[in-house]
Structures are given as C-alpha cells and as structure tokens.
Amino acid sequence: MSSNQDQTHRGDPPRSGREGKDRVVIFDTTLRDGEQCPGATMTFEEKLEVAELLDEMGVDIIEAGFPIASQGDFESVQEIARRSKNSVICGLARAQTKDIDVCADAIKPARQGRIHTFIGTSPLHRKYQMSIDEAEVLSRVTASVTRARSYTDNVEWSAMDATRTEVDFLCACVEAAIKAGATTVNIPDTVGYATPDEFAALIRTIIERVPNSDKAVFSTHCHNDLGLAVANSLAGVGAGARQVECAVNGLGERAGNAALEEIVMAIRTRGDAMPFWTGIDTTMLTRASRLVSRVTAFPVQYNKAIVGRNAFAHESGIHQDGVLKHAETFEIMTPESVGLKESSLVMGKHSGRHAFREKLKELGYELGDNAFEDAFVRFKALADRKKHVYDEDIEALVDQEIASAHDRIKVVALTVIAGTGGPQKATITLDIDGKQHTYESTGDGPVDATFRAIKAIVPHEARLPLYQVSAVTEGTDAQAEVIVRLEDGDKTVTGRGSDTDTMVASARAYVSALSKLLARGARRKPETMLSAG
Structure with a gap:
C-alpha cells in the first residue's frame, strides 16, 4: 500500500486524514465505461495490464467491466479480481437478477468486491427505454440492491440520467436504495447536461432531504458532453459527495468521462480551495495515461491538461524566461509530481544496454529479457537513422514492440x-x-x-x-x-x-x-x- 494513503484501506468509507482534510475515493471506470468508447476495446491481456497499474497507483475501486455483456468481459473481470492486491474490484449489473448473479460470480475471487447496479430514473428513460412507471422503478431499485446485498456488503446503486430526473422521485429512489442496503449511491450526469452549480445543488439537496443519507457514501459520475465533467465532479465533492467516478485520459462514452488525472491533480494542487485528498500516487499519472493511450490506440491531445505533451512545454519567450528564472512563474505543479522527467538528448547510437535499460525505467517501462533485447535492437537501428533520439522516440519504439509482441x-x-x-x-x-x-x-x-x-x-x-x-x-x-x-x-x-x-x-x-x-x-x-x- 502506498505510504500516501495514511493507512486508509481502499474502499473504506472516506474519513479525515491529511491535516484534517476529507478523503475522496477514486473509482476508476477506464475498463468499463472507457472501453465502451467506440474503437477503444482492449484485449484480455491489455485489460490485465491496465488493471495492474491502476491497482499499483492507488485507485480505490476498479470497475473492471460489465460481466453479463460477454464471456470475454466476464473472464477479464474474474481474472482482474483474482490478481488484485489492493483495489476493490467492481462489476456493473443492470437491475436484473441474472446480471447481478453473473456479476457476483465474476468478482468472487477478489479480496474486496463490489456489485454496482443501476436503473434509469428520468422520465425519458422510464417512458422510452424501459416503458415502466415510477412504482415499478422503485420496486426494481429495492429488488436489485437486495439481491446484490445477498452476495456482498459492498453494493453501489446508480440512478441513470439522475440530472434529468424529478428531484422528489430521485430522492425516493435514493432512500429506497439505501434502505435495501446500498453503501454507495451514485448520482450520474449520464448525458453531460448539468452545470457545476446545478450539480452541486442536486447533491446537496439529496443529502439534506433523504432521511437515511448518512448511511451511504455519495458518488459522482459525470460525462463530458459540454466539457464540464471535471468541473461538475468537483462541484459534487464540494457539495458532499466523497467518491468520484472517472477514467484515465477522460476515456468513455461519446465525449468521455471526467479525467482521473485532472480530478486528482486539481484536488492536490488546490487544497486551499478544496480541502480533500486522495490515495493516488500522482507520480504514476503520466505512465497510466501513456499505457491507456497505447492499448486503446487513442492518442492524447497535445494540450491535454496534466498528461498532454505540451502540459509542461513553454514556447513563448516571456514564459520561457519566467520558468528559467523560477518555475512557479508559469507552472502551478511540477512535471515530477505527475511522473514526468525532463526530456534529454543523451541517447544515441553509442548508448549501451545499461543506459538503455535505465532510460526505459525512467520512462516507466519494465521489459523481460527477450522483449528488452528486441527493443534494444530496434533502438540501435533507429539511432543509426536519426540524429537525435528523443524520449518520445523510445516510447513509440517500445510501445510498438509491446503492442506487436503477441501478433x-x-x-x-x-x-x-x-x-x-x-x-x-x-x-x-x-x-x-x-x-x-x-x-x-x-x-x-x-x-x-x-x-x-x-x-x-x-x-x-x-x-x-x-x-x-x-x-x-x-x-x-x-x-x-x-x-x-x-x-x-x-x-x-x-x-x-x-x-x-x-x-x-x-x-x-x-x-x-x-x-x-x-x-x-x-x-x-x-x-x-x-x-x-
């Protein structure tokens, strides 16, 4: 367990820790909602690789997949559950008996498992997606949570399209879910419709009006259709939510989810405005971003906050002069805090195996002997053709080697x-x-x-x-x-x-x-x- 978690076990209810600040639980859905992004499907081995890194970097809950969706999804969730050392492993299930039973079977090998069940609550979803009335929704909320609780005492319930649901009915659903045994209640902005003020008001209203709200942790799951996912999530935390559902690089349906790296670094950097903390080892954020980009073949935009290629780059003469004199003139966080090292031009055709191996470690790669030798041969060939071999060149080379290893x-x-x-x-x-x-x-x-x-x-x-x-x-x-x-x-x-x-x-x-x-x-x-x- 990372030392920066102040001995809080992953998945435990949030509590005060660092200097009295409240802990925010990080729920990563890269392997579930992120993989639903068109074209971002990962192989079995790639899912395991991503899950291992998330587990290592301090993610509290890993939503590993949707077990009922396919045999492949079931097997990957089950294997991730088997291999997890620290994180709670979560599976998603609709409010249906078979979904929940299959999900329970998939997460069974985990040291700590969670069932996440959901149902649409908005008028649009009730009428057009499910053709059921309010009474039936409430009945299914109670039945699904009760069924999930028969397998585990760690149950999360979500109100799909919560931000377009009538507040009175949403409160009734939340109350029913908690009464049936839900320990986490998620209020998702499923279609990315809300604004930060609206979302904060909704979270605050639910917590104040639901009689048993003190018996559950409230969570946010905000989509980025209007570019407000991170802002809405943080507004929700400010209003009382203590779990944030997010994905590496903001991967997810349509315009994506709240970006994990942005949530974590915003909380870390602006502790004065947001008195919270997370258990994430932030020095692994860049490594996680590059891994997810590689396995999904989704490039990270150059000006992406925190992990983009230009996030710590300065071209303006005024900016360069300021940074050279004192980094904080134009940098509110250090590159090292997110796992970046200053790029150098020391690698070339005369570099040996030892230097190459050390460079790989610096960039976050650990290769077996055979893979290392193959990568070294390609590096030497590249160095013969290029005058300067940059860190980005080595990353592209090794990513290519890893990606094609099983082809x-x-x-x-x-x-x-x-x-x-x-x-x-x-x-x-x-x-x-x-x-x-x-x-x-x-x-x-x-x-x-x-x-x-x-x-x-x-x-x-x-x-x-x-x-x-x-x-x-x-x-x-x-x-x-x-x-x-x-x-x-x-x-x-x-x-x-x-x-x-x-x-x-x-x-x-x-x-x-x-x-x-x-x-x-x-x-x-x-x-x-x-x-x-």
Whole structure:
C-alpha cells in the first residue's frame, strides 16, 4: 500500500486524514465505461495490464467491466479480481437478477468486491427505454440492491440520467436504495447536461432531504458532453459527495468521462480551495495515461491538461524566461509530481544496454529479457537513422514492440514505388505464424497499394474507417506514428505502428489491427490466408 494513503484501506468509507482534510475515493471506470468508447476495446491481456497499474497507483475501486455483456468481459473481470492486491474490484449489473448473479460470480475471487447496479430514473428513460412507471422503478431499485446485498456488503446503486430526473422521485429512489442496503449511491450526469452549480445543488439537496443519507457514501459520475465533467465532479465533492467516478485520459462514452488525472491533480494542487485528498500516487499519472493511450490506440491531445505533451512545454519567450528564472512563474505543479522527467538528448547510437535499460525505467517501462533485447535492437537501428533520439522516440519504439509482441502477423519487408508518374506499387512480405508470404499490388497511392497487398495475403471483409498519421517528434527524420482502425461487423479494433518511414509505420499499424481482428474471429480466419509466393 502506498505510504500516501495514511493507512486508509481502499474502499473504506472516506474519513479525515491529511491535516484534517476529507478523503475522496477514486473509482476508476477506464475498463468499463472507457472501453465502451467506440474503437477503444482492449484485449484480455491489455485489460490485465491496465488493471495492474491502476491497482499499483492507488485507485480505490476498479470497475473492471460489465460481466453479463460477454464471456470475454466476464473472464477479464474474474481474472482482474483474482490478481488484485489492493483495489476493490467492481462489476456493473443492470437491475436484473441474472446480471447481478453473473456479476457476483465474476468478482468472487477478489479480496474486496463490489456489485454496482443501476436503473434509469428520468422520465425519458422510464417512458422510452424501459416503458415502466415510477412504482415499478422503485420496486426494481429495492429488488436489485437486495439481491446484490445477498452476495456482498459492498453494493453501489446508480440512478441513470439522475440530472434529468424529478428531484422528489430521485430522492425516493435514493432512500429506497439505501434502505435495501446500498453503501454507495451514485448520482450520474449520464448525458453531460448539468452545470457545476446545478450539480452541486442536486447533491446537496439529496443529502439534506433523504432521511437515511448518512448511511451511504455519495458518488459522482459525470460525462463530458459540454466539457464540464471535471468541473461538475468537483462541484459534487464540494457539495458532499466523497467518491468520484472517472477514467484515465477522460476515456468513455461519446465525449468521455471526467479525467482521473485532472480530478486528482486539481484536488492536490488546490487544497486551499478544496480541502480533500486522495490515495493516488500522482507520480504514476503520466505512465497510466501513456499505457491507456497505447492499448486503446487513442492518442492524447497535445494540450491535454496534466498528461498532454505540451502540459509542461513553454514556447513563448516571456514564459520561457519566467520558468528559467523560477518555475512557479508559469507552472502551478511540477512535471515530477505527475511522473514526468525532463526530456534529454543523451541517447544515441553509442548508448549501451545499461543506459538503455535505465532510460526505459525512467520512462516507466519494465521489459523481460527477450522483449528488452528486441527493443534494444530496434533502438540501435533507429539511432543509426536519426540524429537525435528523443524520449518520445523510445516510447513509440517500445510501445510498438509491446503492442506487436503477441501478433501472429508481422511485417518483414516492404518496398514501395510512388510518384507522379504512377502506377504506385507496393511489395510486402509478411510473417504469419513463422511462415513468410510475399505479394505485389498496385493502388491509388502507396498506402492504398500497401494495404491491398496485405489484404491479398490475408483476405478479410473489414473496412477502414480511420487512418491517422502524426509525427512523434519534430524534424524531417521524425518517426511517423500511424493509427489504423478496422471494423468487421460489430467488431472494432485499432492498431498502431511507428517508423521513420511512414509507409512502414502504416503497414505495421494495419497488420497490428488485422492481427487483433483475426484473434477476435473476423469473417475470414487465419487458416484462409493465401500464400502468394
């Protein structure tokens, strides 16, 4: 357990700790609500990797998934529950008996487990989504919480679309949930509709008007449709909520959730205005952000608060002068407080294994011997091609290595002919389960030709809704980072590739996405791959 948790066990009711400040429980929903973000689906192994880091960094409750949704979701929640060392592991369940039973089974191996059950309470949800009246909603609230309590004494109940629910009826639902045994009550702004003043007033009203409100911890779960998720969440805490539901990088449905890193650092930085504290090891925030970005292939915007590439960058001469004289002139928190180290240009073609390993540790990577050797070989090859190897280059390189470690398909060689004269042509060699296949194809541009060649070797029915290219660093020798998204029926996957050659990076990204798609059972199986020579 992290020393900064003042001996408070995770999932315990909030209490005063640091200098009399109230503790705010951090409930992370990256693996549940975050994964519902279109294109952000993670593999089983990736979910375990994210959960392990969340557990280590001090997250109180990890909402690991929606067990009834699929066998894969059930198994990942169960395995996360089995592996968790500190965090409470939570599963989501609708107000239905089967949902709750399956959820209870999934969280059973956890040292501490929680069932989170919910139902829509607003007029819109009652009429159009469920076609039931107020009396039936109240009946289902009581029945679902009672059922969940038969499995665990840690039960959370949520009023979906609470901010558009009549206050009197919402209070009645909250009272019923607590009476049935809910220990945490979540008041979500499901559609991101509320303003901070409105949301604070709602939390305050519920706590004051519900007779048994003192028997539960109140929680916020705010969406970012109007860009107010973090502001609403903090307003809710100011009004009496002591749990915040959030996600790394603000990942989530539509415009996303309240960003975990912003919630945590706002509370830490503005303790004068918000007398609260959390148990999060903030020096791991950047590492968590980069991990979630890598496994979901969702890039973090450069100017993203706390973890964006430019969050601690200064280009204005006035700002640079001020920071050089005294950092606090233009920085309200230190880069080190969120796990950033000052980038340097010390890595190059003469750097050895020891220096490379230390650099990886500094950047938050722990690789096994084989993975380290593979990454080192790629680093040396990159250093031969680039004048300066930046930290971002190494991160892109290692992320590529980790992402492709379990891929059955790998790019061996690629030759592209492009130009105004045409036709554009690509010849690619892929390694599929240890056997090499080569194909040559023409296309409308070098990228199209490359992807056509890959599709000829690995026939599939997926379409390409996203192809995105960005530079890892600046300069003409910068690595290109490519993100590819493939859709096949109801399956959506993303792949990421990096290289100083944009065409190679594109091929790697496409193959990475294709490997994930085939692993999930695309309409063409690996066994049907064609050998073109």
